[in-house]
Every structure is written in C-alpha cells, then in structure tokens.
Amino acid sequence: MLVLFQEARVLEVSLFVPCLVEDLYPEIGEASARVLTRAGAKVLYPRGQTCCGRPVYENGHFDQARSLARRFIDLFENAGYVVAPSGSCAHMVKHCYLELFADDPAMLHKAKDLSSRTFELCDFLVNVMKVVDVGAYLEGRAAYHDSCRVGRLLGLKKEPRILLCGVRGLELVELARPDACCGFGGAFSVRFPEVSKTLVADKVADVMDLNANYVVSAEVSCFMNLKGYIEAHGLPVKALHMAQVLDSGKGS
Amino acid sequence: METKNSDFRTRSAKACLDVHLGQTLKKAACVHKAKTDKAFLKFERVEEFRALAHEVKERSLSKLPELLTRLEASVRKAGGVVHWARDASEANAIVLGIAAKNHVRSVVKGKSMVTEEIGLNKALLDTGCEVLETDLGQYIVQLANEPPSHITAPAVHKTRFQVADLFAEKLNVPRTEDIGELTLTARAALRQKFLCADMGVTGANMAVAETGSIVLVENEGNIRLTVTAPRIHVAVMGIEKVVENLDDAAVILSLLARTATGQTLSSYTSVITGPRRDGELDGPYEFHLILLDNGRSAIFSEPALREILYCLRCGHCLSVCPVYEKVGGHSYGGVYPGPMGSVLTPLLAPVGEADDLPFACTGCGACAEECPVQINIPKLLLALRAKNPKGKKGSQTFAWLAGHPGAFRAAASALRGLDPKLEKTRRAPILGRPLRAWAKNRSLPRLKKPFSKRWPNLEKELGKLRDKT
Amino acid sequence: MTSDARETILSRLRQGLKASSGPELEPDAQAAPSSGHEKPRPDIPDHDFWKKFQEELKSLNAQVFSAKDLTKAKEMLARILKEREVKSAVIWDHPVLEALGAARVLRDAGVKILPDASSREGFCSQAGAADLGVTSAQAVILESGSLVVRAGKGLERSTSLLPPVHLAVVADAKRLTHIPNLAGLLRTWKDEEGRLPSAVHVITGPSSTADIELVKVLGVHGPLKLIVLMVLEGDAG
Numbered sequence A: 001m002l003v004l005f006q007e008a009r010v011l012e013v014s015l016f017v018p019c020l021v022e023d024l025y026p027e028i029g030e031a032s033a034r035v036l037t038r039a040g041a042k043v044l045y046p047r048g049q050t051c052c053g054r055p056v057y058e059n060g061h062f063d064q065a066r067s068l069a070r071r072f073i074d075l076f077e078n079a080g081y082v083v084a085p086s087g088s089c090a091h092m093v094k095h096c097y098l099e100l101f102a103d104d105p106a107m108l109h110k111a112k113d114l115s116s117r118t119f120e121l122c123d124f125l126v127n128v129m130k131v132v133d134v135g136a137y138l139e140g141r142a143a144y145h146d147s148c149r150v151g152r153l154l155g156l157k158k159e160p161r162i163l164l165c166g167v168r169g170l171e172l173v174e175l176a177r178p179d180a181c182c183g184f185g186g187a188f189s190v191r192f193p194e195v196s197k198t199l200v201a202d203k204v205a206d207v208m209d210l211n212a213n214y215v216v217s218a219e220v221s222c223f224m225n226l227k228g229y230i231e232a233h234g235l236p237v238k239a240l241h242m243a244q245v246l247d248s249g250k251g252s
Numbered sequence B: 001m002e003t004k005n006s007d008f009r010t011r012s013a014k015a016c017l018d019v020h021l022g023q024t025l026k027k028a029a030c031v032h033k034a035k036t037d038k039a040f041l042k043f044e045r046v047e048e049f050r051a052l053a054h055e056v057k058e059r060s061l062s063k064l065p066e067l068l069t070r071l072e073a074s075v076r077k078a079g080g081v082v083h084w085a086r087d088a089s090e091a092n093a094i095v096l097g098i099a100a101k102n103h104v105r106s107v108v109k110g111k112s113m114v115t116e117e118i119g120l121n122k123a124l125l126d127t128g129c130e131v132l133e134t135d136l137g138q139y140i141v142q143l144a145n146e147p148p149s150h151i152t153a154p155a156v157h158k159t160r161f162q163v164a165d166l167f168a169e170k171l172n173v174p175r176t177e178d179i180g181e182l183t184l185t186a187r188a189a190l191r192q193k194f195l196c197a198d199m200g201v202t203g204a205n206m207a208v209a210e211t212g213s214i215v216l217v218e219n220e221g222n223i224r225l226t227v228t229a230p231r232i233h234v235a236v237m238g239i240e241k242v243v244e245n246l247d248d249a250a251v252i253l254s255l256l257a258r259t260a261t262g263q264t265l266s267s268y269t270s271v272i273t274g275p276r277r278d279g280e281l282d283g284p285y286e287f288h289l290i291l292l293d294n295g296r297s298a299i300f301s302e303p304a305l306r307e308i309l310y311c312l313r314c315g316h317c318l319s320v321c322p323v324y325e326k327v328g329g330h331s332y333g334g335v336y337p338g339p340m341g342s343v344l345t346p347l348l349a350p351v352g353e354a355d356d357l358p359f360a361c362t363g364c365g366a367c368a369e370e371c372p373v374q375i376n377i378p379k380l381l382l383a384l385r386a387k388n389p390k391g392k393k394g395s396q397t398f399a400w401l402a403g404h405p406g407a408f409r410a411a412a413s414a415l416r417g418l419d420p421k422l423e424k425t426r427r428a429p430i431l432g433r434p435l436r437a438w439a440k441n442r443s444l445p446r447l448k449k450p451f452s453k454r455w456p457n458l459e460k461e462l463g464k465l466r467d468k469t
Numbered sequence C: 001m002t003s004d005a006r007e008t009i010l011s012r013l014r015q016g017l018k019a020s021s022g023p024e025l026e027p028d029a030q031a032a033p034s035s036g037h038e039k040p041r042p043d044i045p046d047h048d049f050w051k052k053f054q055e056e057l058k059s060l061n062a063q064v065f066s067a068k069d070l071t072k073a074k075e076m077l078a079r080i081l082k083e084r085e086v087k088s089a090v091i092w093d094h095p096v097l098e099a100l101g102a103a104r105v106l107r108d109a110g111v112k113i114l115p116d117a118s119s120r121e122g123f124c125s126q127a128g129a130a131d132l133g134v135t136s137a138q139a140v141i142l143e144s145g146s147l148v149v150r151a152g153k154g155l156e157r158s159t160s161l162l163p164p165v166h167l168a169v170v171a172d173a174k175r176l177t178h179i180p181n182l183a184g185l186l187r188t189w190k191d192e193e194g195r196l197p198s199a200v201h202v203i204t205g206p207s208s209t210a211d212i213e214l215v216k217v218l219g220v221h222g223p224l225k226l227i228v229l230m231v232l233e234g235d236a237g
Helices: A019-023 A026-039 A062-075 A087-100 A105-117 A121-128 A148-152 A158-165 A193-209 A220-232 A242-246 B008-016 B019-042 B046-062 B064-077 B088-101 B113-118 B120-125 B136-143 B160-171 B179-196 B222-226 B246-261 B296-300 B306-310 B316-320 B322-327 B338-348 B366-370 B377-386 B392-403 B405-418 B432-439 B451-468 C003-019 C046-059 C070-083 C095-100 C102-108 C123-129 C181-188
Strands: A012-015 A042-044 A081-084 A118-120 A137-145 A168-173 A214-217 A238-241 B081-085 B106-109 B130-133 B199-202 B206-208 B213-218 B232-238 B268-272 B286-292 C063-067 C088-091 C112-114 C132-136 C139-141 C146-150 C165-170 C174-176 C199-203 C225-231
Touching: A012 A026, A019 A026, A019 A220, A019 B405, A019 B451, A026 A042, A026 A121, A026 A242, A026 B451, A062 A087, A062 A105, A062 B392, A081 A087, A081 A105, A081 A121, A087 A105, A087 A118, A087 A148, A087 A220, A105 A118, A118 A121, A121 A158, A121 A242, A137 A158, A137 A193, A148 B366, A158 A168, A158 A242, A193 A214, A193 A220, A193 B008, A193 B322, A214 A220, A214 A242, A220 A238, A238 A242, B008 B322, B019 B246, B019 B316, B019 B322, B046 B064, B046 B246, B046 B306, B064 B081, B064 B206, B064 B286, B064 C003, B081 B088, B081 C003, B088 B113, B088 B120, B088 B199, B088 B232, B088 B286, B106 B179, B106 B222, B113 B120, B113 B232, B120 B130, B130 B136, B136 B160, B136 B179, B160 B179, B179 B222, B179 C123, B199 B222, B206 B246, B213 B222, B213 B246, B222 B268, B246 B268, B246 C181, B296 B306, B296 C003, B306 B338, B306 B377, B316 B322, B316 B338, B316 B366, B338 B366, B338 B377, B366 B377, B392 B405, C046 C063, C046 C225, C063 C070, C070 C095, C070 C102, C070 C165, C070 C225, C088 C102, C088 C123, C095 C102, C095 C132, C095 C165, C102 C112, C112 C123, C139 C181, C146 C165, C174 C181
Parallel strands: A012 A042, A012 A081, A081 A118, A137 A168, A137 A214, A214 A238, B081 B286, B106 B130, B106 B199, B199 B232, B232 B286, C063 C225, C088 C112, C088 C132, C132 C165, C139 C174, C165 C225
Antiparallel strands: B206 B213, B213 B268, B268 C199, C139 C146, C146 C199
C-alpha cells in the first residue's frame, strides 16, 4: 500500500460542527476530529456553534439566514482553518454567505475571508494538508455517493475517492449513477416524501446491485437519508459517513 | 394556461407509482445524456459559447424595449404585420381576428409552448375552426386529449401500444404497433391537412431585430410545411425572445440543438423574413408576428427573477433533473414542466396558484450546471421561495434559537431527556408533520449526547493521539 | 389596432429597466465584438473541407455522391433517377442546375417535371405529388454537415420539403466552417432594400422524429431521403 505523506504540517484547525452532527450524529464530529488529528492537525473547537443557516436560507428566508451568518462569521473570525464534515455546510459558508452579503461591503469582506479558510473535510485533507492516507482500515466493498453539494456544488469528486482508496482493506466500487441525487434536498424530503423515497430507493438499489457492504457519503444529510432508508427496510448494507470510514480500524 | 393549483404533491406521488412512466422517463434521460455528452465532446468551445449565449440574452434584455421596436420596423419592412398582446385573451383575439378576416376554416400548427400557454387551440376550436397539431408527439397528445408532458418530446409518456390503439380508434386505420408504420400513418394523415389548411400557426424560437426574421427549429419538417403551404402564417412569440442581430442568433443556434437533442443542428433551422416575395410560388401571402407579454414584463421588472427570461425552451434541464425524471411533466400542472417550469409557471400563473412548485426541487444544481444560457435556476427558485410566507414563522423560531445557543442547547437537552427517539414528538403539532413524513420510509435518528458535551473527553483523547503520531 | 397594448407593454418594460440596478444591466451595452469565432477559416484546403463535409453528411444518414466534373455528375444523376425509379420531379430554376443540364437529364430519363401547366392546383400540391425534389445548395456548413437553401423566384421552398426524396446539387456553394459563420452569409443575401430572403432553410439530414418511445424514424413530414450530389471541379468553392 502506498502511504503518501507528501507534506504533513501541524496546522490548527477549528472544527465546524453542523447542527445535525451536534445532536444526532455526534460520532461523526468525533471521527472527524480524530482523523484530522491523525493527519497531523491540532483540532480546536470554538464553543457556541449552532447552525450555519442553511435550512432557513433554503427556504428563501434571507434575513434569518443573514443573522445566523453574522453570528457564525463572528464565531470563527479569529479561527484559522475551519473544517466541516459536511458539503452543504461548507458550501453555505464558502459560497452562499458571499451572496447573502453581496450588498454589504463590510460583511462581504469578512465573509470572503472566512470563505477562503473554510473547507469540507475531504477537500481539506487532500488539497490543504496533502494527506491521502490517514491510516484507516476497513474491510469490505464501498460504493461512494457523490452528494450534490459535495461533488457538483463544491467540485469535490476525486478527493473522497482518493481518500477511500487509501483505506486498507476497502474495495471502492463505482455506482452506475454515482451523482444521482439521493432525494434528501432539505425540506424536500418531508414536503414531497413520495418522490424523495423513490429517489433514495433508487440510489440504494444501485448500491445493492454492486453487492456493496457500505455506501459512503461526505455529506451528513445524505448519510442520514441513506441510513434512515436502509435501516427502515432492514437492508444488508451500511451507510457510513466519510469521517467514520477514515476513522475506522484505529480503536474507534 | 391551465394551472389551477399545481398540487405537485398529489400528482408527483401518483406519478411515482406509475412503473411504466418511471421506466420511460429513465430511458429518456439516459438516451438524452448519451446524445448530449457525445455532442459536447465534439464541441470543444462549449463553455465559451455558454458564456456568450448568456451574454446575448443579458444584453438583449437590457435593451428589450428598443429591440422590440426595431424588430417591429424590420418585420414591417419585410412585408409582415406586427401585433402586440398584453395577455392571453388579447393574443387569442388577434389570431381569431386574422382568421375571421381571411375566412379561415382550418389551421395547422407547429409545436409551440406559447400557444399552449395562451390556450389558443381552444379559442380557435370554439369558433368552429379546425385546429391540427402537426408535430408527431403533439399530434398524438392532441388525439388523446392530453396535455404534452415534455417540452421537446410531448408524447414521451406514451408507449407504441398506446399510440397504436389511439391511431386505430381515431384515424380509422388498421392497427399496427410498428413505430415506422405509425409514423407514416401520421405523415399521410397530416400531409393532406397541410395542403388544405388556410392558416399556419407557429411559435418562434427567436426573432432578430436586425432583419425582422424569426428563427424556427425542428426535426420533422412540420413547421416548414406550416409556413410554406397555407396562405397565412401567424407566429406567436414571447417578448423576451428577441435578439439584436444575426450573430447573436447564430450563437444561440450553436447551442440549442446540442442541448435539446444532442444534434449539432436540428434537421431544419429556418430563418423566415416576412411573407413570400413577388414571383415566389410558395410561402404565405401574409406574415403576422404577435408579440406576447402575458406576465413577462412583470418578471422582467424583478431583477432577481429576470434571468428566467433567458430560457431557450430546449428542455435540457428537464432531462437532467432527478425530480422530473421520477415524476414527469404532468406533475407540474402547467405548460412548462421541470426546473424551468418550476420558476416560470408560478410567475405566469395567477398569484398563489403553483406556489408549491418552487419547493419541488432538491437543490442538486444539475440544471444550473447544464443550462446552455447559464440560468441559475436554483437561485431563482430560492428567490421565489422568499416570496412565499409559508414557513416564515418556523424559520424565525429556528433562527432565534440558533442565535441563542443557551436556549438552543436547553431545548435540545429537554427533547433528548423527554423523547430521544422522537416518538412523542411525531404526534406533536407543527414538528410532528415533517417527522411523520420522514418516518413513512425511513427510521428517525436518535438524539444523542451532543458533541459539545463530548468535547472535554474528546479533547483529551486527541491530545494523546497527537503525542502518539 | 394593438397600439394600446404596444404602448402598455413598452412602458412596462421601460419602467422595469429603470427599477433595476446592478452591473448586469447597461442599456448602452454594445453588441459583443465578433471575437473571431464566426470568421470562416480559410486555411482548410478544399480537398479536406469536402472530405470532412462528406463524412458529416454520411453521419446524418444522407446519401452522398461526388463527381469530379459536370459530365460525371450528369451520369450520376441519371443513375440515381433510374435506381430510384423516379417518375416525376420538381426542380429549381438555378444556374447550378442549368449548368448541369439537370432538367434535360430528367426529361431524358422519362421523368415528368412538375408543376404541370394544365393543373390548377397550387405549387405545393404539385410538389407533394412529385417523387423527387431537385435543388442546389447555395452554401454548406462543415461543423454540422448542413446545406443552406434560400427561397426566391424559381427557388421554391416546397421542392426541398414535400417530395419524399430531396436531391441537392452542391457546386459553387459558399463554404462555411462553423455555425456562427451563418450571420455573415445571410447578410450577403440582403436585397437592395436590406431584406433577407423570405425563407432560408438550413438543412441538416433528412426529416426525422423520435416522438414515439424515443425510436428514431426518418421522413415524418419532410423528405425521408436526402441525397447530395457534389460536383468538385478544380475550384469547388
């Protein structure tokens, strides 16, 4: 196995804990922190985090989104790198904040600064820390789901795959339609549950077609969606978040 | 436009149960993807042209009043007549007026979304005129008395067996399931109609202010027949479709067929400038262009929404939309389905009717990535959602909580104490509904000891981990 | 008659322009400079152009014949008429077809040329009764494998549309390499009053549809068959 430690620097990284992670999947936060530490970073955790504002933004409630964005920008103003195990949250900060403050030069300046320091987890590991092997070990076949906000909106298609290839024991298999939407789409999943269900059912069927043991996502909401569907139907496949995969095999 | 509360939820839920529809739509999407991927592989400058096309539309709209008056002058110079219609009923009245004046008894039509939008067929039929759709897919849905389900493939939801039954019943021909034979049947049935029709009605993909031309794009040849055989040609066009000059038109043409059907150009791209000239033996004696507003000037006046007016009606966004692929065109309730329809229909329909459509989107971004004129549809949908008071209270509450971490933590803590598996909350008002909707097909996540409480131990663990590494 | 509507619509739009702000709306914006993408590239040698053009045509299900001179072209035309058992045809009145002697070849092959002076029906109906429509193509586009035909006196639209077979003679045609070149070409076709021809059709393959189950069928309203007879004498453009 190739172990590529091209450049492991001791960086300080502030962990951005998405709201879904805080209360529903804290283990993803823990896994992310351990993975970053193993990669050589010093993980910090600014207190008082609640939500980046994405859910209200997607409802078109921009004033509410701006108030949460201001708070968030403040909270991380003096942080160095900010890393989130979530594409939708990272995208919110990196891109949507700039739109929210397009007419407010002072806030826009701060938002741009924060944007330049904020990364999704796989992006940070591969492109900033230049780490592709975090010493993980997990046996089995894994199918990677290209979440819309990770693959398409953030352009991160190779990074998760590179990291998965670095996991010992893991065979990465490609779905027939890896970037087909899993049907979560935020409130879409509960406003139009029938359509949402059809989409997630299709995605999971695609995973089962490959006899994969795991379906992996770098986006918390997709993970929640896939996991929920799989468990409700008792299917022989496990949904995992990237952070969990990368944290595997090290006494986790 | 026939939108009466699109009720996307009910229609889409029903569509999801239609196995045949699902298979058809999936096949259509895959075929489309293969064709367009191939077309774009051959076209190295696609990104450059998308940006150019966006700029063409942006510039055209920035000068819209001026271009429309220039267009009018150019059409007149070419011997055509220009009419202006504020809304659907004015547009229909104009067409009926032209028909009445010229003793028109039969009309043939090229496929035109805008004439669907204004309900022209019904207006003509009500006067006793015969109206025949000539695009094969449109002809099929007309015979079946259904609305079209897709912009470029109106009968994509029908099987050959359904078409076989339809033709046998309505056209009194021996039943055949062979697609080639079915097509020839339609060709023969419609050919006579073309030659006898008094008036041909089309839309227009673009109009060129420089020359007073309209541009028509098709594969079948029915539009060419519509503008060649009958003695009168009426073109109905949304005011947003005018471009400044022939170069602009050519930029659009460089992309249109590629995204619509994966062809470099459609079989027939026609540039029509006025009626026939002296000495010509075919073509219409009269050319009429009806410039239709019908809500477009209102969209134009809202900068946050104006971009939807760039739409070329190529249908590409439908073919890449994961939601459309599952639910098909009829679920959207109006003339324009899919991503572009989710923006346009609520804006053209009476206020409030179709305000569920902007939410019928997962935000995946495929449409924006693929649109030939780079319309940021997800952004437009957010702007539409912003206009809707639905859920505002919820957002305000959430935002307040998220702005007060102490309260947020207390609420989460209380919920975890009382109902970690969210079983009781499922029956609660307000929060219960989304939870129940989720729980229909998925297990609900559990509230656990939050990350913030775990941090002190985690911090120590990380310290040890750092020392080891 | 619609002047009220006209004024209302224009004034709504002018109001709408005033109401908007933002750098993307500049009413004085000039048309984008040509940036060179629409200029024909003269450095493609004749031979390569026509070779590539033929390949494009073939990929579109068009049948292509290539003759190195008019005599050979005449022979090919005669052969096509015989093979296809053409009984009647409509034909353009165009210098290229005259130089080829196409009408003569048709008559010699026993093909009846329509319209029949004795019939009272319109040109379209006559063309609809023909087995074959013969036109030239005033221009071609390499990028798409297209023929460009323009309407005019003696250059009927129906000829390339109604008969089940359309035969286009390509000789002395303007060569466009890319679709954006169309703009410049069309401008050269403006008359003394600055008007474009009443109809210009860019023909790219035969008529087709895939409206039933996405299965492609040729010849739904327009011609089923497109035949291109290229005459590539020394200077073919």
